Amino acid sequence: MQRYDPAAVEAKWQQVWHDAEAFTTPNPEPGEDGSRLQYVLEMLPYPSGELHMGHVKNYTIGDALCHQRRRHGLRVLHPMGYDSFGLPAENAAIREGRNPRAVTDDNIAAIRKQMKRMGWSIDWSRELSTAEPEYYRWTQWIFLQLFERGLAYKREAPVNWCPVDQTVLANEQVIDGHCERCGSLVESRVLAQWYFKITDYAQRLLDDMALLEDWPERVLAMQRNWIGRSEGATVEFRQRDLDESIPVFTTRPDTLFGATFFILAPEHPLIPKLVAGTPQEAAVLDYVRHNAAHSEEERAQDKAKTGVDTGRTITNPVTGEEIPVWVADYVLMGYGTGAIMAVPAHDERDFEFASKHGLRILPVIAPASGEAPEGEVYTAHSADDVMLNSGPFTGLPADEAYAAIVASLRERGSGEATINYRLRDWLISRQRYWGCPIPIVSCPSCGLVPVPDDQLPVVLPEIDDYRPKGLSPLATATDWVNVPCPSCGGPAQRETDTMDTFMCSSWYYIRYVDPHNSEAAWDRAEVDRWLPVDQYIGGVEHAILHLLYSRFFTKVFYDAGLVGFKEPFKRLFTQGMIYKDGAKMSKSKGNVVSPDELVARYGADSLRLYALFMGPPEDDAEWTDGGIAGCYRFLQRLWSLVGGLAADGVRVTASPASPAGLGEPGLALVRKAHWAIDKSTRDSSERFHFNTAVAAAMELLNEAASARDEVEPAVAGFAASTLISLIQPYAPHIAEELWQQLGGEQLWREAWPEALPAFLVHDTVEIAVQVNGKLRGRFSAAAASSDEQLEAEARALENVASHLEGRDVVRVIVVPRKLVNFVVR
RNA sequence: GCGGGCGUGGCGGAACGGUAGACGCGCCGGAUUUAGGAUCCGGUGAGCGCGAGCUCGUGGAGGUUCAAGUCCUCUCGCCCGCACCA
Numbered sequence: 001m002q003r004y005d006p007a008a009v010e011a012k013w014q015q016v017w018h019d020a021e022a023f024t025t026p027n028p029e030p031g032e033d034g035s036r037l038q039y040v041l042e043m044l045p046y047p048s049g050e051l052h053m054g055h056v057k058n059y060t061i062g063d064a065l066c067h068q069r070r071r072h073g074l075r076v077l078h079p080m081g082y083d084s085f086g087l088p089a090e091n092a093a094i095r096e097g098r099n100p101r102a103v104t105d106d107n108i109a110a111i112r113k114q115m116k117r118m119g120w121s122i123d124w125s126r127e128l129s130t131a132e133p134e135y136y137r138w139t140q141w142i143f144l145q146l147f148e149r150g151l152a153y154k155r156e157a158p159v160n161w162c163p164v165d166q167t168v169l170a171n172e173q174v175i176d177g178h179c180e181r182c183g184s185l186v187e188s189r190v191l192a193q194w195y196f197k198i199t200d201y202a203q204r205l206l207d208d209m210a211l212l213e214d215w216p217e218r219v220l221a222m223q224r225n226w227i228g229r230s231e232g233a234t235v236e237f238r239q240r241d242l243d244e245s246i247p248v249f250t251t252r253p254d255t256l257f258g259a260t261f262f263i264l265a266p267e268h269p270l271i272p273k274l275v276a277g278t279p280q281e282a283a284v285l286d287y288v289r290h291n292a293a294h295s296e297e298e299r300a301q302d303k304a305k306t307g308v309d310t311g312r313t314i315t316n317p318v319t320g321e322e323i324p325v326w327v328a329d330y331v332l333m334g335y336g337t338g339a340i341m342a343v344p345a346h347d348e349r350d351f352e353f354a355s356k357h358g359l360r361i362l363p364v365i366a367p368a369s370g371e372a373p374e375g376e377v378y379t380a381h382s383a384d385d386v387m388l389n390s391g392p393f394t395g396l397p398a399d400e401a402y403a404a405i406v407a408s409l410r411e412r413g414s415g416e417a418t419i420n421y422r423l424r425d426w427l428i429s430r431q432r433y434w435g436c437p438i439p440i441v442s443c444p445s446c447g448l449v450p451v452p453d454d455q456l457p458v459v460l461p462e463i464d465d466y467r468p469k470g471l472s473p474l475a476t477a478t479d480w481v482n483v484p485c486p487s488c489g490g491p492a493q494r495e496t497d498t499m500d501t502f503m504c505s506s507w508y509y510i511r512y513v514d515p516h517n518s519e520a521a522w523d524r525a526e527v528d529r530w531l532p533v534d535q536y537i538g539g540v541e542h543a544i545l546h547l548l549y550s551r552f553f554t555k556v557f558y559d560a561g562l563v564g565f566k567e568p569f570k571r572l573f574t575q576g577m578i579y580k581d582g583a584k585m586s587k588s589k590g591n592v593v594s595p596d597e598l599v600a601r602y603g604a605d606s607l608r609l610y611a612l613f614m615g616p617p618e619d620d621a622e623w624t625d626g627g628i629a630g631c632y633r634f635l636q637r638l639w640s641l642v643g644g645l646a647a648d649g650v651r652v653t654a655s656p657a658s659p660a661g662l663g664e665p666g667l668a669l670v671r672k673a674h675w676a677i678d679k680s681t682r683d684s685s686e687r688f689h690f691n692t693a694v695a696a697a698m699e700l701l702n703e704a705a706s707a708r709d710e711v712e713p714a715v716a717g718f719a720a721s722t723l724i725s726l727i728q729p730y731a732p733h734i735a736e737e738l739w740q741q742l743g744g745e746q747l748w749r750e751a752w753p754e755a756l757p758a759f760l761v762h763d764t765v766e767i768a769v770q771v772n773g774k775l776r777g778r779f780s781a782a783a784a785s786s787d788e789q790l791e792a793e794a795r796a797l798e799n800v801a802s803h804l805e806g807r808d809v810v811r812v813i814v815v816p817r818k819l820v821n822f823v824v825r
Numbered sequence: 826g827c828g829g830g831c832g833u834g835g836c837g838g839a840a841c842g843g844u845a846g847a848c849g850c851g852c853c854g855g856a857u858u859u860a861g862g863a864u865c866c867g868g869u870g871a872g873c874g875c876g877a878g879c880u881c882g883u884g885g886a887g888g889u890u891c892a893a894g895u896c897c898u899c900u901c902g903c904c905c906g907c908a909c910c911a
């Protein structure tokens with residue numbers, strides 16, 4: 001018998017699968033039954049260095065599902081690609097004085113090699129890379145689809161600017177005021193940038209969550225939170241000197257009578273006009289300038305509420321009272337209307353501000369228990385709240401007053417019920433080289449003109465210096481920038497910014513269905529057969545960025561008639577992270593474990609097995625070196641058991657049809673095998689708990705190894721066949737090799753084993769005996785025993801009898817096949 | 826502050842409301858080996874007992890139940906996300 005040599009076994013079978021095109025899945029013919037189609041997808045990797053353990057876990061989970069589903073007779077689409085535009089490759093290229101494309105290509109080659117070495121069952125014929133012109137041509141086409149539908153627009157506005165990466169960032173990429181990528185403090189700049197109107201889809205992004213079959217609650221919660229829907233009212237406040245109304249959004253129109261002052265965000269466009277020529281002008285503009293140097297996110301770090309009085313007043317629409325207008329940094333231009341009515345008696349922040357600056361505080365709502373306490377804020381809501389100091393509404397329950405005040409605003413044309421969202425439009429321009437060019441030409445006479453379809457792709461030009469300069473490096477490619485306007489033919493210039501790479505990854509899952517189509521981004525009929533994705537698997541770090549953008553794109557495509565579904569991913573599974581020594585594995589912490597080294601030492605099968613055996617895949621897990629060694633030992637023991645059987649002439653064997661005629665040790669082993677089939681199938685397919693599925697196989701091996709010499713060859717053969725078959729989705733190479741040693745072939749196409757009910761039920765069962773719920777003994781009994789028989793046997797146990805002696809048995813609970821519990825006094 | 830989640834041996838983790846700790850790691854003992862490693866066998870929650878066995882054990886306190894790691898209430902601790910969002 002040969003030694004278990006993972007490297008040799010794995011190389012052999014990877015070649016066999018490759019030659020047999022084992023995992024290539026063509027699209028179904030039109031009219032072919034679509035009910036057996038399964039689209040299993042893991043999030044595509046960003047090709048910055050090499051694969052890490054997080055990738056190994058992600059792709060191993062997906063691969064296990066694919067193998068199992070194939071063997072359940074489903075036709076599985078399992079593609080792979082690379083999200084290849086983006087900063088890390090570009091920064092590496094600058095550092096090393098190389099071309100970003102060359103760096104990216106090298107990284108892709110390295111990752112592809114690792115993936116093939118892991119033996120994941122990927123359909124390589126569909127491989128794609130988002131930085132290839134054949135792909136990004138269609139990213140540009142999608143941009144233009146949005147442009148034509150009014151969903152892409154260019155606007156000058158304050159944006160988040162990363163001073164180190166020298167580019168703007170989307171709100172979603174700013175974490176606590178810092179750049180998601182490099183960690184530097186984000187600044188505010190006013191720039192003309194391209195946006196997508198994701199805000200038009202805010203409500204649908206919420207409503208359509210109902211269409212998702214199985215998404216983790218926390219991801220849905222994060223998205224809901226990010227969209228930030230709140231119900232309230234828009235109220236117009238009239239400003240006499242400007243002869244203009246300034247709207248505010250409030251969730252508490254019921255407190256309108258308590259609005260004793262008014263605040264504008266420092267960026268509010270009306271401020272210069274409002275203070276022009278007043279004594280306060282210099283002080284106010286100074287305050288505005290001071291704030292402009294810092295982004296909202298940056299300012300939010302400092303919770304001190306600064307502000308300045310404009311000296312102007314504005315009219316409270318319900319009281320007619322003139323209230324002072326201030327400018328303060330705690331009001332954000334990016335939320336609501338950039339102006340608020342301040343109700344210090346019922347809002348913590350307004351209260352703090354009023355207290356600090358000596359502004360009036362007027363309570364207008366009191367809990368039913370009595371007056372609102374002096375000098376405190378009452379922000380709570382209660383059904384018993386009653387209105388105070390609120391003109392005609394005084395004395396009404398607050399709930400009624402809310403509706404009545406909104407109705408009265410509406411009658412007078414100074415307000416109405418509105419819904420506000422926290423979500424802001426998606427800023428997609430980036431002032432960097434390594435991205436997809438925006439296919440727009442700017443013409444002095446025609447304005448922003450889309451590049452016609454037949455001129456796509458707008459190819460990323462070759463340039464000498466990729467370094468960011470605050471302006472896209474593309475601007476230096478003057479031959480490329482200067483083009484005739486597609487509309488009038490006059491001199492015009494290309495857009496020099498590139499797109500956010502999240503744009504590229506927001507539609508790749510559709511392209512996989514039709515990856516080589518050069519006539520269109522995709523063929524809708526083909527796409528509608530495969531999508532939505534049946535099972536999407538990835539890290540929770542994409543909960544809002546990628547997953548929200550992809551949902552948005554899919555809805556846009558649906559509205560445009562490009563696809564027939566509203567949600568891209570029916571089910572989402574988010575895997576937990578891998579920790580080592582109590583911290584996330586990361587290069588900066590120096591606690592990374594290299595998959596390559598482990599594969600070299602133990603083989604891909606052991607690594608795959610351990611990635612699944614560590615714990616439930618949705619949980620974070622702690623890496624231990626001993627763990628993979630244990631999995632390797634398991635495979636070795638499996639190898640020697642099967643090798644020994646094969647040498648004795650044992651072959652792949654089916655289950656006996658019934659327990660009849662089997663000897664005791666043989667029957668026990670056959671039962672164990674069926675138990676393992678049942679447990680492993682249920683745990684892995686229903687809950688994705690591969691850890692217990694693997695444990696079941698380990699138990700079966702333990703029993704098969706110890707019963708080896710006591711059972712007939714057919715029984716041993718069945719146990720071994722089952723074991724190999726069950727482990728195949730996790731450790732496919734060794735499974736295939738051992739299957740072949742037992743005379744089988746193409747295990748990957750073999751039907752998934754079925755547990756026979758006749759072997760799942762046992763003739764004898766162990767009965768636990770409790771007295772007052774405490775375990776006092778156990779005995780084995782025929783499964784068919786009556787309650788009376790069980791009770792009698794239980795009473796007869798010595799230890800039980802001694803606990804019953806001298807006490808009244810008040811009640812006896814008998815759970816057939818499980819336990820007997822005596823309740824005594 | 827709001828939202829999501831988690832607390833079980835030395836460790837990763839198992840347990841349809843019904844025998845807590847499956848499986849694996851580690852550790853202890855034994856076999857084999859010149860030695861180390863590897864492999865095989867046995868043991869391994871804590872305390873008590875020569876033993877059959879007893880007591881205590883799932884962050885804490887209550888509750889429901891014949892029976893609670895599991896269900897309910899309160900509480901403590903930790904992790905993640907969002908946060909001056911009007």
